[in-house]
Amino acid sequence: MIAELGHYALVLALLAAVTQAAFGLIGPAVGKPAWSAVARSATSAQFMLATISLGALVWAFVQNDFSVEYVASNSNSALPLLYRISAVWGAHEGSLLLWAWILAGWTLAVSWRSDGLPEGFAARVLGILGLVSIGFLLFTLATSNPFARLEPAVPDGRDLNPLLQDPALAAHPPMLYAGYVGLSVAFAFACAAMIEGRLDQTWARWTRPWTTVAWAFLTVGIALGSWWAYYELGWGGYWFWDPVENASFMPWLVGTALIHSLAVTEKRGLFKSWTLLLAILAFSLSLLGTFLVRSGVLVSVHSFAADPARGMFILIFLVMIIGGALTLYAWRAPLLRSEAGFEFTSRESFLLFNNILLVVAAAAIFAGTMAPLISDALGLGTLSVGRQYFDPVFLLPILPLLALAAVGLHSGWKRGRVTERRAAILWTLLASVLVTLLLVLGVWEGAKILTPVGFALGVWLILSPLIDPIDRWRRKLTLTPALLGMALAHASLGVFVVSITAVESYTRERDLALAVGEAGQVGEFEYRLTGLSGVEGPNYDALRGEVVVTENGKPVGVLYPEKRNYWVQRQVMTEAGIDMQLTRDVFVALGEDLGAGRWSVRAQVRPLINYVWFAAVLMALGGIWAACDRRYRREPHA
């Protein structure tokens, strides 16, 4: 009964979305302001109905209602409660419902916080968001209904994929979708502006906080996925350039360009058509990512549902929404040219390069991700692309970008005045080089070619954003959240670069064959297997190894890597044993039984790896801090 209620609520939500889109877009077009109020009410209704629908699905999971097919496929009575809830978005149908719900929620937030916007414009924004909602709700109801009943019902379910039975991965989709959906807000703002044929600095000021917060969510979502991959997948990797990872990374890159381009549009009224295009592009990539994951066109370990029919639906939706937006763009963008100017070393100049290099990076990843598909479609045969392509092709535009960022942080608007800051720039550069030498020669031994480059750029990026705030603080000027948030975000980027450089340059790993009582050596670390025992969990039984790790004879800790056998799905999973310290992770994973009492054990030492994700979270916090600045909340002067 509850499932039917959920289904019905979803249908009503679709109707609400249609109302929202119709009244939101037609109202301003025919000059009926009363219709915007209808659009707003429809927004509230859509959210309430979507909540009921999602709630019904959550209820079905919590109550173990295995007469619902989706629940039967993804849950089990032995599944812990937390994962019964996160199983709601563990597979295709439920994750779409989550998308739709988050979209309804963001739309409602825009509706509530839009007091400073002209009514017609706000209505149009809600209208565009309504169109997107229609797409997702229709797709869900037509092809991916999570409330379908199973006749006859089964006594118990097939359990949630054990890989998803993890707190980080439970949080990963909501964060990621919050990011994608947030980018749709920027998209809606852009479309509304194009429809009205008006895009000014005030528009940019409205759009910026929404986009920055969306970007922050996306950052956290990607970081969660990467962290999870590291400790869960058993061999210590954290990024694979897998098509679905790329599908989230491309919108992130373009989203980063967007928030910077918005800054230029807000300050100087420049880059208007760039900003519009980036907003369209960022959201397009989010939609495209959805398409790639669900249509079976790409080979990926991550594919949700290889179903060409679903792929077709999303493709048509893509064509309508993005095609529509790009048509608007071709029509309106020529009218938006400004005659303002800026000098060669101005901040605008640096941000122009920022835009270009980030888009080139995203395009390169796009090419690599789509290459197999393109090659096949053109009849050029199957193509295979891995990190050997993505790594160099990504670094090509990004390394110069990092250097430009370190300098650009000192530049002023319009005039640049970089020479005035020459001392600061050179001192920070010198400091970076010195720290690099210290790290490469003193702290760690050996280095790859890019190691000193990475360290130098990273440290430079940590130091550069600090100069301006310190200078202002000294001169007793106000330190706004916008300024501090920006400094934090850029410094965190520096931390990220340093830690990735360390991980990629100095990770040590060996695969050992150990029987109980034996030990193996990785650098100064000794890994001794001291025990193997059977343990049982709520829905699995496991072989747990006890590994004592010492460094140069001094005890480091005892780690308990496990190989878990999940009963219902009959899958074997590894839980790595990780000793996390400030400067490094010691990583142990159990492999397979080699016979004669020996087991294969992967032993790794990973320097600085936790800062990779820590930096990402800090970056996101910096963005949110900046978005909270009061100036985004003041009323526009008439």
Added chain:
Amino acid sequence: MTRWLRVCRVGLLALLLSSSALAIDPIELSDPALQERYRDLTHELRCMQCQNQSIADSPVGLAGDLRREVRELLESGKTDAEIREHLRARYGDFILFRPVFNWRNAWLWAAPVILLLLGLVVAVRVLRQRARLAATDTTSPDDPAP
């Protein structure tokens, strides 16, 4: 056969990756230099059965067979290029993660470079134009806060 591939691909993330630990192959070659090359090569070659993993990381039997083939070729003194070619002749280009540079995928390798150059051209044009305008532009404020 197609069933196998489907089983590998669709939704069984877990099957591939959960048993990823089984891919740990503690066999070491006599010579550390060979071991290094072995590591690198096995990460460059695709597991043809579970197609988004390298043979270094794939748990399936075929991956183990291919790793053994690589080991034997290394110990018999073949160069990296010869080993890649040996496997490419049997399995086709798809087995190599790094796409071989030939006229068919030249576009893939050239694309990022061309895009970068295009970007630079655009940048230079815009910068020149705006710098000219800056000389005469008195309307917008100088140096507003960030």
Added chain:
Amino acid sequence: MNRYLLPGGVFLLLVIVLFIGIQRAPQKTVIPSALLGKPAPQFTLPVLGGNESFNSSSLAGRWHAINVWGTWCPECRVEHDMLLRIADSGALPLIGFNWKDEDSAALGWLQQLGNPYSVGVADRDGREAIDWGVYGAPETFLIDDRGIVVHKHVGAMTPEVWEREFLARLPSTAGASQ
């Protein structure tokens, strides 16, 4: 005005590619054989369940098919009846290439279900299979009378595949009597 149409143009190209991609998605899984048009690899393998060796050079001059299979492979069970029908038709000799299996299991299976193979060999450790570019059973290769690999089918053999891909390639005088 022109350059603002550029993004739309690029998008259109992308849509076309994706559209084609969807159409071709069902065939995505098949990788074409690298051996097509090339001489079939020579092999010497133990006969299944026996002590003698079998050398592939004895197949020279005749059209034949090599079927890679294993008792662990569910699709092989699916195609087995079709293989028996092919053997009965006498169109051409079918060589059974037992891949990474146990002799006892393989012999038991053939005894129980019927043996379509004129010769059965066993590649127990998978070495020879690599030379053939085998990546998953069942796979069936068609080799002509000059020893060139003319076709490879990946997946269970079906009547349609047999007629369209294999029989259609045989010259009318090929194979055994009929």
